[in-house]
Amino acid sequence: MGVRVWAACLPAGSIAVVSDPLLQMRGIDKWFPGVHALNHVDFSVRPGEVHALIGGNGAGKSTLLKVLTGVLRADGGSITFEGTPLVCGSPAEAVRCGISTIYQEVNLVRTLSVAENLLLGRAPRAWYGLSWRRMRMRAVELLGGLGIDIDVSRPLGSYPVGVQQMVCVARAVDTDARLIVMDEPTSSLDARETRRFFALLEQLRARGLSVIFVTHFLDQVYRISDRITILRNGRQVGVFEAAALPRTHLVAHMLGRSPAEVEAAAGATAAASAVAPERPAAEHATTLGGATPVLSVHDLGRCGTLAPVSLAARAGEVLGFAGLLGSGRTELARLVFGADRADSGVFEVDGRRVKIKGPRRAILLGLAMAPEDRQADGLVQDLSVRENIVLALQAAGRRGAAGGRTGSENAGCGDAGGRGGGFGWGARARQRSLARRFVEQLGIVCADLDQPVRNLSGGNQQKVILARWLACRPRVLILDEPTRGIDVGAKAEIERLVRELCRAGLAVIFISAELDEVARLSDRVLVLRDRRAVGTLERSRISEEAIMAAIAGKGGQEPFQQP
Template sequence: MNQPTADPPPLLHMSHVSKAFAGVHALKDTELRVGPGEVHALIGENGAGKSTLLKVLTGVYRRDAGQIQFAGEDVNFTSPPQAQRAGIATIYQEVNLVRLQTVAENVMLGHEPRRFGFIDRSGMERRAREVLGGMGLELDVRRPLAEFSLAVQQMVAIARALALDARLVVMDEPTSSLDDQEVERLFGVIRQLQARGVAVIFVSHRLDELYAVCDRITVMRDGRTVYQGPLSELSKLRLVSVMLGRAEQELMQQGQTGFQRTDADGTAGQPLLEIQDLRRPPHLQGVSLSVREGEVVGLAGLLGSGRSETARAIFGAEPGSGEVRLNGQAVSWKSPQDAIRDGLAFCGEDRKHDGIIPEWSVRENLTLALLPHLTKAGVVNRAEQRRVVDTFIRRLNVRCAGPDQPIRELSGGNQQKVLLARWLCTSPELLILDEPTRGIDVGAKAEIQSLISELAADGLGVLMISSELEELLEGCHRVTVLRDGESVRTLAQGELSEEALLGAMAHGSDTAAHLPGDTTYGSVS
């Protein structure tokens, strides 16, 4: 491990920290050192121990060994509120707020201003507007949070952390739901914090973001710290090499993604799904697309273009009007149960709220959609359930202590694999994936991308929503572009290029255009 250069006394120093679950080590003699006013990158594959280390810091988990010093004092936080009171604010990748409460209530959650012993609602709303205004956001803070998009909810979560006047802000994948303009806005907030002497721990799998905003970096692998030092001293290739523990030469021989795309014209079969003029005002104003057997079709568009709404409408979660044909037969799905019965499967973008059941085991989560087929007279066939679970844990390389481990203890990438397995074990004809690799590391991302390619090669039709251009360009046979709730263009494999996609998203044509807030972070919505 590279030794850090001489630094001023750190604001945070975690040394020799270890943590095990059911005898399996998640952290082994780990170290993290963050200086005051420093933006510090924390990176590693899913399962490397990043989230566990941060949960030990903030009191979610009790460490088995090691020492934590914060602001020059030994600390042993036993709960997140205790860490918060000491000056540590945390922003989680999965929005961890109360969606039925107002924006103001969420921004000030847990530290509401009071007057004569009662909550001062006008003061709370005023403070919320001030914090959001400092981020360049103008929202009606009296509206319920649930009425806003996931991206706005993520910005509200960030605002809540800022309202605490913390000395250290932990940001765990804060940009995973943000578009380019919002990412730039967040980076402006980070620079403001840095100017005030506030330190930031920044966790992201988007390497360009790390180089844009971070000073130093800690790399973790298999629960250990394998590198600490200035980020400027690491090339991107070297950084990935250190993170994965693989030679740079080997990485240079691979593409940017794990996809193994074949020629769609030679492998795709008969039309599987055909959508004509799908509408659900105000979000969908006329979407048409098709997916053939053995084909991966991408769904692209800027934030608010209607991508997720299209997926949910097709799956019957938010049904709309229009013509839908499956295997040439007209269908009308009024609920997800109808779509599942006819061979559809859907993995949504929000793992926490629409996917996993945190307190349930890997086994229970994986077989949730298959339970009707595993149950007879109200009794689950445990032997068949175990066979299915063992098969898919092996097939998808789910890293877990065992099938009875709570899924909340798994990394984001392994949780995503369990959700994929949940649907694959139902033997679907069409798989709809909404941001299947959002917030997971390059290793797990490559595994999932490779699996998507294998599924298509076996004849499965795949409709994939992605905000990452490389994922669409390298993983899809065709891409349908949405803008303002309409499908504006479908690009065939020979037409696919970054310029064509950006042009279609901006203008509905292949004319490349500089989009407002356009950056090079590998994400366009």
């Protein structure tokens, strides 16, 4: 067990002021319709520090940063920067004030040369116009100062993302930024690029620049940051010195638990035994009467996205994926469903080997997935409730019914195709009755079936997607954060529904950022960390604390040692 450093876990106000903060945000409030996105949040950054901003989905990180960089206007609170009140209405204005932002996706013009990207808008002139020679020299000098040696006349897009990110930083430095906001800058970088990027951060720190660093990788938080601010559900949970905050405590704060709880749990079930090493799917088979899993997957992986994972989903069982945001849980779900192309992996449905090349094939095999991003990947906003519900069923068409390739009688997607719509005069009426059945069953609140789905609340939208897949009568249902962004009542309903579906013999894969949900619902939990599976917890061992301990990983009890 590690040394407990309680002193580090004091509330923000009591941290001794080392020097006047560069940035001071006090009592920031932000309301979105129906949501208190930021609830009186305090946040400060000292000169020359790397300050990590941590929190799960909906914690309010990006809202806070948007308020800071002028994308959004706060509803309350004050911001002072370098001792004076900060007023800026756009990112461009923020840049002029000395606050630059570096986004996850590089926000420079890929088709222009590196030199231009660095100096556009402030390019050196000569009597005849822009001086390309001096621009190149200036760019080389600028990058050289940060230890980057590349050909500046090549287009930015011809360099890997890691280099592009560094060019972003160089531009920020050159625009005389005193504070650089980095929103998941390393999420698309590989290990080597990340190392180089951190070397660059060290340099910035040495120059006295301040950095706000948002990431989901805990290792990186400890590797680079001086202090950590944790947000949860729009509230600031605490500000900590990184060196004095044990990793379990960090995870506990992010998940809204008290560190003591976690430590006690972790102490009771020694970390080593809590996390069973991952075993081949066949071994699990004994746990549920030896039935062949509906779907089993071996060594499914994709280079740079997810290290190979094996899993098995059984009828009547909930398989949970647990992990922090960015741990690879969504990526795994998408690979299973064929939404992204996998580099490796073998699928078996009912013990027979199959290939899943795309979502369509997966659907015909009896899979269904409610995606994490409802808006971008799930709903067609302009279409009505009815159309959104029957979409997948219609798309599967009659071929699915004829094929019945899953090998099992009626469970395939297609069989309902005949009943649910298809062709002819009665199609619309049949669609309506099908949609009405699901609207009633799932308790979807909508004015009428032909209402555009965009007018529904988040919870009802989620149910529409569920209805879409249930109409297909899938055998494996993947739910990626089905409870995200919906109210408590709807959450409870969805939980109840998952249980019911399981009883009816469905295999459910359930993904959620809320560990209590995963712990309550799952029969087994696959734990992921930093884009790899770290182990599977069996029914008897599942508890929030055990999951948390597994997420925090080895060395969870001690503050991270810098190498």
